Amino acid sequence: MDYTTLNWVLMIATFAVMIGVGAMSSRTVSESDEGGFLLAGRSLGPFVGASTIVATGFSGWGFMGSPGVAHEFGAIEVLGNFFFAPAMMIAVLFFANSMQKRALKMGSNTIPEYIAQIHGGGDGGRLLQGVAAIITIVLLMVFMVSQIKAVGMLGASWLGIDMTTSAWMMISIIIIYTMWGGLAAVAWTDTIMVCGMVVGALVITGQMFFSVDLSDWVTRLNDINPSLLNPETAAPYGDSKSSVFFVLPYAFLFAAVLPYMAVRFLAFRPDVKMHRVGVYVALMGGVLSLIPIVGLYMRAYGPALAEADQAMPMYLQTFMHPAVQGIITLFIIFAMKSTANSMLHTVASATSHDIRLALFKDAQHDSPRALSINRLAVVGLGLLGLFMMMYAPPFMLSWLGILGSGTLLAAMIxxxxxxxxxxxxxxxALAAMIVGFLTSGTLMLASDMGWVEGPLIGCLASSVCYFVVSMATRGSAQVQVRRA
Structure with missing residues (x-):
């Protein structure tokens, strides 16, 4: 049987489903209400909301980058990846409700707009909104390049075409349904995608653990390099073994602060109970946390790899039946698309909504042309991300993802x-964004510091700066505590 033909059939069918979901989601979009496009009309329920949070959090780095890191550095990546599920659950339980209520009261449609409004609005707020939007665009475009490369790389081997053609096809479909239905389309397609991701993770985990003897697996890894299972450091997260535990606060802030993650908190229905969302997040995230084990399996039983990031594609090619391989590859492509569409929607929102409101004092939130501007931004920035990927130098997927998301995290905390x-x-707020951006970016690019240590030091510097500069510029006014 020609399994490449089967893969093309699967791709065409899923593309049709995604475009159909985009068309149905367009019902929440109105020419005169940007909230429909930017926040899905604040209509997300607990399961759909949890699904889009998990699908966006466990993405190309989870299915492609993380197995590559485990293959290269060992079991430390399995522990580091595991922290994401409880961290996202904590963010939902203890932060989402407070942020949602404040945003609803102020009418915030994006995270840069939330920043502007919570700091008083006016000309100062417009300045904050513009700066936050620019930082968001720059850093998420960097992150989006890694997602486009990941989906293009996997799609190429799956369909038997070159990577550039694969990337063109994948990003084009993302552009179509995101442009059509906005965040509603993103959230509902994410829900379909995460169900496939969970099924794929369960099948992969079952194959690994039922196909080998665990003691033999351990012996093989120890024979290759004892540090794979008993690491002397927490590399790539830091030189000390304890550095891996920094992933927990990093992952919490990842879910609570990053604009493409936190905007989902703004999109929940006002009556949603966050504890239900937290349960769904914990269950789905826990299953997806098992994926990095593929890297250790490949190190013990797989062929030699030219690049560590090829661990997952080579695993599927070597150990899965071609038909099963095709279906699971589709689920992994889902994972990559789920983050790519979220970042595309966020950078387009920052460009079309936040930059517009920041530059033009009399600009209206819900002008008749706003929706057209939003959709044009999706198309333009999606194509820009594709061109950036085509001319980017070689990089490790997980590293580039943390460079973009970690530095943005430090700027926004x-x-x-x-x-x-x-x-x-x-x-x-302005000083904190600039200091966080420069500190994390410099440490990630110009030092050998661990991957999460640089962003967390940036977060600390940004937080201290936010407090000190705010106290200095507040004069003799007393500290104001804002209640959730």
Whole structure:
């Protein structure tokens, strides 16, 4: 049987489903209400909301990058990846509700707009909104390049075509349904995708654990390199073994602060009970946390790899029946698309909504042309991300993802997270964004520091700056505590 033909049939069928979901989701989009496009009309229920959070959090890095890191560095990656599920659950249980209520009261449609409004609006708020939007666009475009490369790489081997053609096809479909239905289309397609991702993770885990003797697996890894199972450091997360535990606070802030993650908190229905969302997040995230084990399996039983990031594609090619391989590859492509569409929607929102409101004082939130601008931004930025991927130098998928998301996290922690509980000033928020951006970016690019250590130091520097500068510019006013 020609399994490549089967893969093409699967791809065409799923593309049709995604476009159909985009068409149905367009019902939430109105020419005169940007909230329909930007926040799905604040209509997400607990399961759909949890699904889009998990699908976006466990993405190309989870199915492609993380097995590659485990293959290269060992079991430390399995532990590091495991922290994401409880961290996202904690963010949902203890932060989402507070942020959602504040955003609903202020009418915030994006995270940069939330930053502007929580710091008082006006000209200072417009400045914050513009700066936050620019930082979001720059750093998420960097992250999106890694997602486009991941989906293009896997799609190429799956369909038997070159990577550039694969990337063109995948990003084109993402552009179509995101442009059509906005965040509603993103959330509902994410829900379909995460169900496939969970099934794929269960099948992969079952194949690995039922096909080998665990003691033999351990022996093989120890014969290759004892540090694979008993690491001397937490590389790539840091030189100390304890550095891997920094992933837990990093992952919490990842879910609570990053604009493409936190915007989902704004999109929940007001009556949604967050504990239900937290349960769904924990269950789905827990299953997907098992995926990095593929890297260890390939190190023990697989062929030699030219690149560590080829661990997952080579695993499927070597150990799965071609028909099963095709279906699971589709689920993995789902994972990559789920984050790519979220980032595309976020950078398009920052460009079409936040930059517009920041530059033009009299710009209206729900002008008749706003929807057209939003959709044009999706098309333009999606194509820009594709061209950036085509001319980018070689990089490791997980590293580039953390460079973009970690640096954005460091820039946003004060204005987004701390401001929910303690209100700083406009100068404090502005200084915090700039200091966090420069600190994390510099440490990631110009030092040998662990992958999460640089962003977390950036978060600390940004937080201290937010507090100190806000206190200095507040004058003799007392510290104002903002209640959730």
């Amino acid at each position: 004060g204005p987004v997270f701390i401001s929910t509980f303690w209100q700083g000033t406009v100068p404090g």
